Amino acid sequence: MSNNFKEAFEKTRLAGSIAAKALDEVAKIVKPGTSTDSIDKLCYEFINDNGAYSAPLFYRGFPKSCCTSVNHVVCHGIPSGKILKDGDILNVDVTAFKNGWHGDTSRTFEIGEVSVKAKKLVKTTFEAMMKAIKIVKDDIHLGDIGATIQNHVEAAGFSVVQDFCGHGIGEHFHQEPNVLHYGKKGTGEKIKAGMIFTIEPMINIGKFETKILNDGWTAVTKDKSLSAQFEHTIGVTKDSCEIFTLSNI
Numbered sequence: 005m006s007n008n009f010k011e012a013f014e015k016t017r018l019a020g021s022i023a024a025k026a027l028d029e030v031a032k033i034v035k036p037g038t039s040t041d042s043i044d045k046l047c048y049e050f051i052n053d054n055g056a057y058s059a060p061l062f063y064r065g066f067p068k069s070c071c072t073s074v075n076h077v078v079c080h081g082i083p084s085g086k087i088l089k090d091g092d093i094l095n096v097d098v099t100a101f102k103n104g105w106h107g108d109t110s111r112t113f114e115i116g117e118v119s120v121k122a123k124k125l126v127k128t129t130f131e132a133m134m135k136a137i138k139i140v141k142d143d144i145h146l147g148d149i150g151a152t153i154q155n156h157v158e159a160a161g162f163s164v165v166q167d168f169c170g171h172g173i174g175e176h177f178h179q180e181p182n183v184l185h186y187g188k189k190g191t192g193e194k195i196k197a198g199m200i201f202t203i204e205p206m207i208n209i210g211k212f213e214t215k216i217l218n219d220g221w222t223a224v225t226k227d228k229s230l231s232a233q234f235e236h237t238i239g240v241t242k243d244s245c246e247i248f249t250l251s252n253i
């Protein structure tokens with residue numbers, strides 16, 4: 005790997021570890037009675053205390069430091085006074101900006117006891133992301149990633165959101181390429197060692213269609229079915245990839 009790759013990987017590793025640690029802190033406070041604003045406050049403070057910035061804050065006018073997406077919210081939920089209740093599922097998405105580089109990660113948390121169906125959705129979404137990460141290496145096609153996710157998710161009877169995708173990441177929060185979470189093996193651009201991007205499938209119990217609420221951000225499932233998401237930032241190597249946003253718990 006060239007020196008340039010090495011520097012990019014080192015910087016993303018640091019930003020990614022701060023983002024992952026922020027989620028490890030979030031994991032300790034997500035329970036019935038917690039407000040999504042208190043999660044935002046924790047993310048803001050934790051990331052600042054680690055000498056980084058929360059990239060979502062003021063990004064294209066986004067008003068908060070993380071995204072909190074509850075139940076049928078697919079992504080980009082805005083933290084508010086909303087109180088979590090037993091049986092909810094909640095995705096928290098954080099992005100740390102450190103020394104000019106980004107690390108982006110999200111997890112879906114189960115609040116108290118959730119339904120069997122919700123548990124299956126969350127598990128299937130995590131598995132789909134990890135299965136895709138496991139096939140990543142130099143010279144595969146982007147479509148191989150999409151196909152791996154889509155096959156796993158549809159076999160479980162769920163659907164893959166098409167309106168949002170993973171993305172290249174580095175000195176910019178969102179850059180080329182678009183990483184679709186559906187597709188056909190052997191299609192699309194080839195990925196190369198040194199590339200850094202996210203894989204962040206959003207999976208619905210019902211249909212895949214989404215719509216944006218009047219706040220201009222919150223994306224929800226059109227049929228109001230539950231939606232889950234996980235996200236890692238990864239760097240491609242010759243034979244596999246490095247996950248920069250692994251949890252430490």
Ligand code: MF3
Pocket residue numbers: 059060061063064066070071080097098099108204235
């Ligand atoms: N973190 C999200 C992603 O995975 C992007 C959030 S943009 C924001 O790409 F403005 F909503 F924060």
Ligand code: CO
Pocket residue numbers: 108170171202204235
């Ligand atoms: Co992302």
Ligand code: CO
Pocket residue numbers: 097098099108109110204235
């Ligand atoms: Co994200």
